[in-house]
Amino acid sequence: MIIASMIVTTQKGMAEEVALQLKRVPNLTTHGVYKGDNIIVVMEAEKEEELVNMSRYLMNEFEDILGTYPTFMASEDEVDEIEEK
Amino acid sequence: MSISRRNFLKASALTAAAAAIGVEPLHKSSVLAAAVQESVVWYKSVCRFCGVGCGVMLGVKDGKPFGIKGDKECPVNKGLLCVKGFYLHRMITAKNRLLHPLVRKNGKLEKASWDEAMDLVASRFKEILEKDGPNALAYYGSGQAQTEETYLAQRLFKGYIGTNNADGNPRLCMASAVGGYTTSFGADEPIGTYKDIEHCNLFLIIGSNTAEAHPVIFDLLVQRKKDSPSCKIIFIDPRKTPTNRIVDLHLQVKPGYDLAIMHAIARQLIKDGYTDEQFIKDSVNFSNGKDPITYDDYKAFLEKYTPEYAAEQADINPADIVKAARMFGESPTAMTMWCMGVNQRVAGVFLNNLIHNIHLLTGKLGKPGCDSFSLTGQPNACGGVREAGGLCHILPGHRLVANEQHRKVVAEIWKTSPDKIQPTPGKHTVAMFGAAAKGEIKGMYILCTNPAQSLPNLNKYIPGMKDTFLVVAESFYPTETSKIADVVLPVAFWGEKEGVYGCTERRSQHLAKALNPSGESRWDGDVIVDLAKRMGYGKGFEHFKGPEDVWSEYQKTTAGTDMDLSGATYDRLKKVRGLTWPVPDTSHPGTWHRFTEGDPYFPKDKAGNRRMYFYAKPDGKAVIFARPDKGPEEPVSAEYPVVLTTGRILEQWHTMTMTGQIPELVRANPVPYAELNPDDAKLWGIKNRDKVKIITRRGLLTVKAKVIDRTRKGTIFIPWHWPESLTNILTIDAVDPGSFEPEYKVAACQVAKA
Numbered sequence: 058m059i060i061a062s063m064i065v066t067t068q069k070g071m072a073e074e075v076a077l078q079l080k081r082v083p084n085l086t087t088h089g090v091y092k093g094d095n096i097i098v099v100m101e102a103e104k105e106e107e108l109v110n111m112s113r114y115l116m117n118e119f120e121d122i123l124g125t126y127p128t129f130m131a132s133e134d135e136v137d138e139i140e141e142k
Numbered sequence: 143m144s145i146s147r148r149n150f151l152k153a154s155a156l157t158a159a160a161a162a163i164g165v166e167p168l169h170k171s172s173v174l175a176a177a178v179q180e181s182v183v184w185y186k187s188v189c190r191f192c193g194v195g196c197g198v199m200l201g202v203k204d205g206k207p208f209g210i211k212g213d214k215e216c217p218v219n220k221g222l223l224c225v226k227g228f229y230l231h232r233m234i235t236a237k238n239r240l241l242h243p244l245v246r247k248n249g250k251l252e253k254a255s256w257d258e259a260m261d262l263v264a265s266r267f268k269e270i271l272e273k274d275g276p277n278a279l280a281y282y283g284s285g286q287a288q289t290e291e292t293y294l295a296q297r298l299f300k301g302y303i304g305t306n307n308a309d310g311n312p313r314l315c316m317a318s319a320v321g322g323y324t325t326s327f328g329a330d331e332p333i334g335t336y337k338d339i340e341h342c343n344l345f346l347i348i349g350s351n352t353a354e355a356h357p358v359i360f361d362l363l364v365q366r367k368k369d370s371p372s373c374k375i376i377f378i379d380p381r382k383t384p385t386n387r388i389v390d391l392h393l394q395v396k397p398g399y400d401l402a403i404m405h406a407i408a409r410q411l412i413k414d415g416y417t418d419e420q421f422i423k424d425s426v427n428f429s430n431g432k433d434p435i436t437y438d439d440y441k442a443f444l445e446k447y448t449p450e451y452a453a454e455q456a457d458i459n460p461a462d463i464v465k466a467a468r469m470f471g472e473s474p475t476a477m478t479m480w481c482m483g484v485n486q487r488v489a490g491v492f493l494n495n496l497i498h499n500i501h502l503l504t505g506k507l508g509k510p511g512c513d514s515f516s517l518t519g520q521p522n523a524c525g526g527v528r529e530a531g532g533l534c535h536i537l538p539g540h541r542l543v544a545n546e547q548h549r550k551v552v553a554e555i556w557k558t559s560p561d562k563i564q565p566t567p568g569k570h571t572v573a574m575f576g577a578a579a580k581g582e583i584k585g586m587y588i589l590c591t592n593p594a595q596s597l598p599n600l601n602k603y604i605p606g607m608k609d610t611f612l613v614v615a616e617s618f619y620p621t622e623t624s625k626i627a628d629v630v631l632p633v634a635f636w637g638e639k640e641g642v643y644g645c646t647e648r649r650s651q652h653l654a655k656a657l658n659p660s661g662e663s664r665w666d667g668d669v670i671v672d673l674a675k676r677m678g679y680g681k682g683f684e685h686f687k688g689p690e691d692v693w694s695e696y697q698k699t700t701a702g703t704d705m706d707l708s709g710a711t712y713d714r715l716k717k718v719r720g721l722t723w724p725v726p727d728t729s730h731p732g733t734w735h736r737f738t739e740g741d742p743y744f745p746k747d748k749a750g751n752r753r754m755y756f757y758a759k760p761d762g763k764a765v766i767f768a769r770p771d772k773g774p775e776e777p778v779s780a781e782y783p784v785v786l787t788t789g790r791i792l793e794q795w796h797t798m799t800m801t802g803q804i805p806e807l808v809r810a811n812p813v814p815y816a817e818l819n820p821d822d823a824k825l826w827g828i829k830n831r832d833k834v835k836i837i838t839r840r841g842l843l844t845v846k847a848k849v850i851d852r853t854r855k856g857t858i859f860i861p862w863h864w865p866e867s868l869t870n871i872l873t874i875d876a877v878d879p880g881s882f883e884p885e886y887k888v889a890a891c892q893v894a895k896a
């Protein structure tokens with residue numbers, strides 16, 4: 058299982074609407090709209106390739122999305138539990 | 143308190159995203175992220191892919207690449223990365239890394255020691271040199287090599303072996319931009335920088351799918367449009383692409399027929415009174431390409447280019463040309479951006495000139511928000527090849543082999559005799575591989591590039607490459623070129639070596655060495671110095687102990703030139719996020735606009751009241767060219783009725799030597815395909831995913847059909863990335879007569895269901 062985040066940028070004024078639509082996309086959670094039209098999304102998926110596929114899917118399927126910029130990715134299996142300091 | 147790995151990772155993911163856009167961490171996740179990253183050391187570097195020059199931080203944990211993040215402090219991308227850049231670190235440890243030298247024995251490449259491989263290369267090169275002379279040897283470099291590597295290779299081949307057959311793959315992508323800048327303005331590379339985007343209200347994009355090929359620049363355009371509601375974008379391109387999403391006016395031209403449009407825009411700008419007459423008087427000459435002409439001659443020349451004439455040539459609506467001209471003219475600022483759709487043409491230099499023309503006519507140059515700004519495909523095509531002398535006609539510091547004084551200056555720095563540097567340009571890329579095919583070039587050293595996939599009309603050149611004694615220095619194996627090499631030298635990859643990259647906007651940035659080279663691989667510079675020593679040139683190279691020594695010497699070749707890097711010392715570059723030259727001393731902050739106030743070489747005394755003085759031209763004036771509207775080399779015909787155009791997609795880069803190592807990127811578009819217009823597909827009885835045969839006068843390729851409303855009717859598009867399906871067996875090797883860049887963008891073909 059991998060967890061990844063990206064910034065999704067949209068047409069001006071469309072971010073809230075796109076964020077709502079993204080809530081219906083499986084494995085994706087949206088975490089708000091920032092600085093105008095940037096949506097922070099986190100994705101959980103089985104394989105790392107899903108990040109690229111998701112990026113392509115979002116660009117192809119949502120006319121109001123202008124770009125997807127990955128910011129983080131890690132695998133859940135790599136490390137054991139982590140102690141919070 | 144313990145938290146699950148999953149929650150921790152989610153928190154880290156949110157923190158990273160928030161950081162990338164400069165908002166406060168979304169919750170306590172930052173504390174957690176800091177905890178896990180305690181043992182990670184982050185090194186400042188630059189993305190290894192396109193020419194945008196995004197700053198990246200390469201994380202290393204326990205001596206292994208840990209991850210990549212955008213460098214928030216880098217003014218280019220401010221923390222943002224596209225999907226390619228994001229996977230960079232994974233390439234360092236890719237399965238296909240070449241870890242030891244290979245030497246061909248009995249027809250097969252076999253593992254060898256460095257000594258065996260280098261002795262063989264040196265002895266064969268010496269043998270060829272003695273028997274057939276220096277011009278039987280050649281070097282073919284790369285816009286991905288670090289500046290120090292390109293510089294050393296030029297030094298060895300031009301300055302010691304004594305051949306100017308030393309070219310690089312930017313010949314295939316940027317040479318027409320070089321030709322355009324040098325003929326129009328007198329010196330290569332843009333006048334402005336990315337900073338102009340923040341001030342610009344009208345962008346004209348030609349022949350560039352910016353959204354996919356330069357995603358971070360695309361984001362800068364997106365942000366600019368949002369910040370400035372009056373900002374508009376005009377797009378001239380044969381395809382609809384994701385770039386269209388922010389475009390206000392699209393001129394979907396017939397491939398190869400856009401020169402007339404640029405003339406028609408120029409004509410309209412004059413007719414509507416949008417010209418800057420004072421600027422023209424002060425800073426512009428006119429030429430027909432051979433002789434000087436007057437402004438009135440130029441106006442008369444333009445009379446042919448009515449909107450109707452140009453529209454007929456390009457098969458678009460004439461009203462759109464008038465509209466585009468008025469949008470350009472009315473806006474107080476304007477930037478034109480272009481890429482391979484302009485450069486990879488037999489009229490590439492002409493088209494570059496015509497772009498510069500409209501900026502010169504309106505004075506939209508050398509001030510905030512104005513520039514004619516060429517986008518670059520490779521990360522160090524500008525810094526390494528265009529600046530460090532990596533083409534067959536140039537020497538480091540924008541100097542020319544044909545200029546005696548330039549040869550003298552460079553020879554002195556190189557500690558060689560000026561006579562050793564030949565006074566005539568060597569063979570450009572296509573001619574070089576043509577000479578190999580004819581047996582005239584007998585030995586070739588190829589560094590960090592893959593011509594057996596990237597040359598046009600491949601079937602013509604591959605046999606010659608096989609016959610030549612071919613040495614390939616490469617980080618990955620196999621590539622189409624290393625497969626046919628005689629010796630393959632394993633070299634350190636990005637992150638395993640230190641150096642400098644210079645991106646599109648004249649910004650030189652330092653890349654840190656974060657890791658030791660994999661296996662037996664070595665820094666390319668070290669290998670070149672080793673070869674020089676084994677060939678008997680040791681004395682001229684013994685002072686180079688590492689990349690900094692090379693850079694310091696290279697700086698001397700730039701001193702006093704229009705691209706002065708004297709102030710960009712390693713010490714300084716390691717601290718700052720790059721410097722835009724000219725930067726003549728260590729206290730100079732770098733230059734925003736060239737040829738005007740603020741450029742340290744702007745000659746105020748000569749310029750007088752002139753706002754711009756193009757000091758690389760004898761009288762300080764740039765040139766507006768009345769160029770003919772030359773069409774493609776191979777127009778469609780009854781026999782080959784369809785236009786073939788080639789290009790790139792977001793997830794892949796060039797010949798997939800790197801991105802092909804990342805399954806995640808490959809799977810986004812796993813199979814080679816051709817985009818077909820839905821009307822054409824219907825007419826030809828082809829459905830989505832059908833196999834189609836594409837036939838040109840040079841070859842046949844079978845790929846999957848992707849029926850999609852992107853290309854114009856009568857045009858197909860094929861991305862050229864997949865090595866198992868060599869698009870370049872179809873492309874034409876006709877070159878621009880000025881830049882010698884091939885016309886990858888237009889060929890005539892037949893399409894049929896396979």
Ligand code: SF4
Pocket residue numbers: 189190191192193194195196219222223224225226227228355356357358359
């Ligand atoms: S835009 Fe270019 S330089 Fe920036 S991350 Fe993407 S590939 Fe790298």
